[in-house]
Amino acid sequence: MKIVLAPMDGLTDAYAREILTAIGGYDLCVTEFLRITNTLFPTRVFYRRFPELNINPDSGQKISHTKSGTPIFLQLLGSDNSAMADNAAKAVSLGAEGIDLNFGCPAKTVNRRDGGASLLKFPDRINQLVYSVRQAVPANIPVTAKMRLGFDDQSLAHDNAQAIQDAGADWLTIHARTKKDGYRPPAYWDALAPLADQLTIPIIANGEVWSVDDYYRCKERSHCSSIMLGRGAMVTPDLALQIKNALDDKSTPQLSWPEMCQMLDKLYQLMIHNSALNERYVAPRLKLWVKWLMANFSQAEAIFPELKRIKDPHQAIELIRLSQDL
Numbered sequence: 001m002k003i004v005l006a007p008m009d010g011l012t013d014a015y016a017r018e019i020l021t022a023i024g025g026y027d028l029c030v031t032e033f034l035r036i037t038n039t040l041f042p043t044r045v046f047y048r049r050f051p052e053l054n055i056n057p058d059s060g061q062k063i064s065h066t067k068s069g070t071p072i073f074l075q076l077l078g079s080d081n082s083a084m085a086d087n088a089a090k091a092v093s094l095g096a097e098g099i100d101l102n103f104g105c106p107a108k109t110v111n112r113r114d115g116g117a118s119l120l121k122f123p124d125r126i127n128q129l130v131y132s133v134r135q136a137v138p139a140n141i142p143v144t145a146k147m148r149l150g151f152d153d154q155s156l157a158h159d160n161a162q163a164i165q166d167a168g169a170d171w172l173t174i175h176a177r178t179k180k181d182g183y184r185p186p187a188y189w190d191a192l193a194p195l196a197d198q199l200t201i202p203i204i205a206n207g208e209v210w211s212v213d214d215y216y217r218c219k220e221r222s223h224c225s226s227i228m229l230g231r232g233a234m235v236t237p238d239l240a241l242q243i244k245n246a247l248d249d250k251s252t253p254q255l256s257w258p259e260m261c262q263m264l265d266k267l268y269q270l271m272i273h274n275s276a277l278n279e280r281y282v283a284p285r286l287k288l289w290v291k292w293l294m295a296n297f298s299q300a301e302a303i304f305p306e307l308k309r310i311k312d313p314h315q316a317i318e319l320i321r322l323s324q325d326l
């Protein structure tokens with residue numbers, strides 16, 4: 001059973017990956033998508049999306065892990081077979097431990113340019129893309145895919161999943177909604193069950209898992225024991241740990257607001273000590289996470305109206321630090 005931290009553009013960057021995997025429970029992270037057009041990106045583009053890229057110079061072993069040792073796959077989004085293959089091969093040569101392919105992004109700008117979920121209308125093209133990338137990277141490097149149940153409806157869900165399996169993918173994550181469903185609840189966990197039953201590669205369920213109880217319900221209805229956590233990881237940063245502990249019959253002490261403040265302080269320190277990072281990035285990041293935490297912590301709700309007006313990162317973290325006693 002694996003718990004994967006979801007790729008979420010603008011949320012699960014290297015800082016969030018480091019914070020969340022340090023709390024524990026995650027077996028794997030997938031980067032936010034890197035959009036491929038028809039060119040081979042220069043090296044710096046890969047490091048910008050995936051600063052953890054690393055190779056042991058002596059052994060040549062790929063060590064693109066978070067600081068706590070969780071491996072990270074690079075997610076690519078695009079529709080040009082050879083450009084996807086070339087960029088995947090380059091990422092692997094730089095140290096990526098696996099390549100994940102995005103067939104789920106609902107964004108209009110992406111879909112208009114023939115990428116993400118729009119490809120779900122064409123199982124053959126999905127098959128060719130996965131196959132091209134599979135052929136371009138060494139056999140010991142996993143190539144995986146993430147899809148939705150369909151574009152407008154679920155009618156091609158099986159064909160797409162089968163196309164991905166036939167092309168040689170190692171596993172498949174399915175966000176249990178169509179593109180048309182957007183992010184509206186519910187997630188259709190039951191629709192994953194026939195796919196999990198019929199396919200031979202592992203299926204990882206994704207969508208609307210916010211609690212340990214959701215995990216158990218999703219597992220029962222989807223027939224998938226592995227899970228990818230997205231927004232639930234932002235709202236409940238120890239959700240993966242809670243699920244792993246529950247499976248081991250262990251309880252997880254509830255995270256307190258002072259612990260959340262320490263987590264945000266760590267996020268602040270990581271960002272502020274990165275000289276390559278524009279300082280303007282820091283306060284919005286802190287605000288965004290506090291906003292997610294409002295679902296669970298009244299203290300987050302109490303400080304947010306003031307926090308959202310602050311632009312200076314030092315003032316933002318000071319307000320968060322002071323709230324520890326609330």
Ligand SMILES: Cc1cc2nc3c(=O)[nH]c(=O)nc-3n(C[C@H](O)[C@H](O)[C@H](O)COP(=O)(O)O)c2cc1C
Pocket residue numbers: 006007008009010011031032033075102104105146175206207208209228229230231232
């Ligand atoms: C802000 C945001 C950005 C996202 N970016 C990506 C992305 O880069 N690649 C991807 O495959 N999915 C992306 N997703 C979808 C998530 O990975 C996940 O499939 C979705 O949020 C459903 O899971 P959840 O209910 O656990 O959040 C994004 C979702 C959100 C909310």
